Amino acid sequence: MTEKNTSGEKIPAKQRLKEIAEKVTREAWEAKKRGEKIGWCASNFPQEITTTMGIPVVYPENHAAAVGAKGGGQRMCEYAESMGYSSDLCSYSCINFAFTDIGECQELNIPLPDFLLCCNNICNCMIKWYENLAFKLDIPLLLIDIPRLSNFTCDDDRIRYIRAQFDDCILKLQEITGKTWDEEKFKKVMDISLRSSKAWLKAVDYAKYVPSPYSGFDIFNNMAVACVARGTEEAAEAFEQLAEEYEANVKNGITTFKGEEKYRVLFEGIACWAYLGFTYRTLRDFGINITSTIYGPAFSFLYQNVDELMAAYSYVPNCNCFEREVELRVKDAIAKKVDGAIIHMNRSCKNWSGKLYELERQLRLQAGIPTVVFDGDQCDPRAFSEAQFITRIKALIEIMEENRRKKEELNE
Amino acid sequence: MVVKKIYTMGIDIGSTTSKTVIMLNKKEIVGQAVIPVGTGTSGPLRSIEAALKSAGIAREEVSFTVATGYGRNSIRQAQLKLSELSCHAKGAVWLYPPVRTVIDIGGQDIKVMSISEDGKLQNFVMNDKCAAGTGRFLEVMARVLEARLSDLGELDARAKNYVEISSTCTVFAESEVISRLSQGADICDLVAGIHRSVAVRVAALANRLGVVEPVFITGGVSLNSGVIRALEAELGVRVWTDARANLAGAIGAALSARP
Secondary structure: OOOEOOOOOEOOHHHHHHHHHHHHHHHHHHHHHOOOOOEEEOOOOOHHHHHHHOOOEEOHHHHHHHHHHOOOHHHHHHHHHHOOOOOOOOHHHHHHHHHHHHOOOOOOOOOOOOEEEEEOOOOOHHHHHHHHHHHHHOOOEEEEOOOOOOOOOOOHHHHHHHHHHHHHHHHHHHHHHOOOOOHHHHHHHHHHHHHHHHHHHHHHHHHHOOOOOOOOHHHHHHHHHHHHOOOOHHHHHHHHHHHHHHHHHHHHOOOOOOOOOOEEEEEEOOOOHHHHHHHHHHHHHOOEEEEEOOOOHHHOOOOOOHHHHHHHOOOOOOOOOHHHHHHHHHHHHHHOOOOEEEEEEEOOOHHHHOOHHHHHHHHHHHHOOOEEEEEEOOOOHHHOOHHHHHHHHHHHHHHHHHHHHHHHHHHO | OOOOOOEEEEEEEOOOOEEEEEEEOOOEEEEEEEEOOOOOOOHHHHHHHHHHHHHOOOHHHEEEEEEEOOOHHHOOOOOEEOOHHHHHHHHHHHHOOOOOEEEEEOOOOEEEEEEOOOOOEEEEEEOOOOOOOOHHHHHHHHHHOOOOHHHHHHHHHOOOOOOOOOOOOHHHHHHHHHHHHHOOOOHHHHHHHHHHHHHHHHHHHHHHHOOOOOEEEEOHHHHOHHHHHHHHHHHOOOEEOOOOHHHHHHHHHHHOOOO
């Protein structure tokens, strides 16, 4: 269904997605005012639980990213450091610690939580982050422990382990919030979540066309809903509309990328939210479009039944075994016809950054593309240098240009 | 047939030095200058003037100018601006055609570049934001040791052993050197230890990319024979250089002039 505004004009999917993301925070505020219990939730916690039970949650990672993108990252990180937290910690956690202590933030406010939902499938440090919050705020913490996969696929033992925690979490949430579990509604939420995930993946996949019908930075802007609301009907519809819009762009030969798409790259890692505008403009001005990234599509979960749902939460980027991580990137890089890779050595994320040198080597070997690593941070602007970023990108362009020239020579 | 004289200028504005090279018909260097201050200073202009003077030509006689290095965008007269990676690779290939791996140690950066058989830049790795192992690191250490930067190679040659420098941070390494000095460590052994710490860091970077011989070193630090010895020991391969390797970026820039 296509939403229309009061003038009868079609509302673009991008706008709808922005409104859905804002609505999640707004509804949490309204619930808090009504006296309902609201939670803070890790980004890859199984949202099927909270959506089925109608429990409002907000996402500290998304909040920190928004604060970072709006320029508050350094201020909040420095505040956290003045509280005694190390500058080596994840900047998302530092922003969140500062916010929890101050109780407000000029960039964006979220309601304080009554309970915490943590899942360590993306990051083990997150357990300490949430334990710290639970201690400081004296509120319950529910953890679903999903260990990193040692094999390519999630086996039955792991599925049983995750499912037992899933079921236990539901019982505890019923006690904390007074809300009930409805199996029929759960099935419906699973169906809708699958619809959203498929539509989001379908939209992202249109980057396989040359030129891509969209700018890679659209993924960073649109992905929030895949994280915070993919179990809702309106999210599924908005993502389906987004896929339709990209399909139409392909047919009409248009794109949201501003300028000529001279080079197509894989972007590895979380965006530098504090420098989102700068990195966007720099790449755009050089004619570089991001056509491959696993960060955005990571917030899609494909499953047909409850056991597969459990397994799906093991297949998030930082939970996969390394071989699967490499395969994901190499396949995507080839499918999206990239000329090179830009790799973000994210000072915040030790889990993600620790594997990047080997991942870089594998990308060079298996995808046959030149790569460049730059230093940065997801939210702390102090870890990024504009001049160093430009130098590395410029050198990558010169190699991509030379590779293209050689390819053309061979074809002639 | 009279061959027309075409002068091209390559300017490499780094973080600590400004280098300019003038080439005749992209065949020979006819003018060069190195000014020991870099981007944001009077260095770039002074290096251009000094190079023109050494070439004995007027600015108007230069048909094409290419700028590279961190300060490349500040050079208004440059018709082309290129990354220092491409320029160093090109300059290294000109100085030493068989090269397959280029190590460039500049003021703030360490770059390791793999060169294809046909002399083109294939891939590269660079140090992260930490300045350990760079030219600036050596400058700081030389100051602590009351030695001239240009004497480090000779002091290293007289070392009987090396003093272990374990800190990677420049500031911490400085404290470590001071403390070793106060313990009476031999200055030559200290210099050898400093060079070894540079070499270990550079070798780790080079091994990440994959070392293919022959290896050639460029950048200001290429003038330091102690670092080259330490690098050869760490990498287990011969490291080649050239007396003009500190100008490789500027040479590569001059060679990149169009047409």
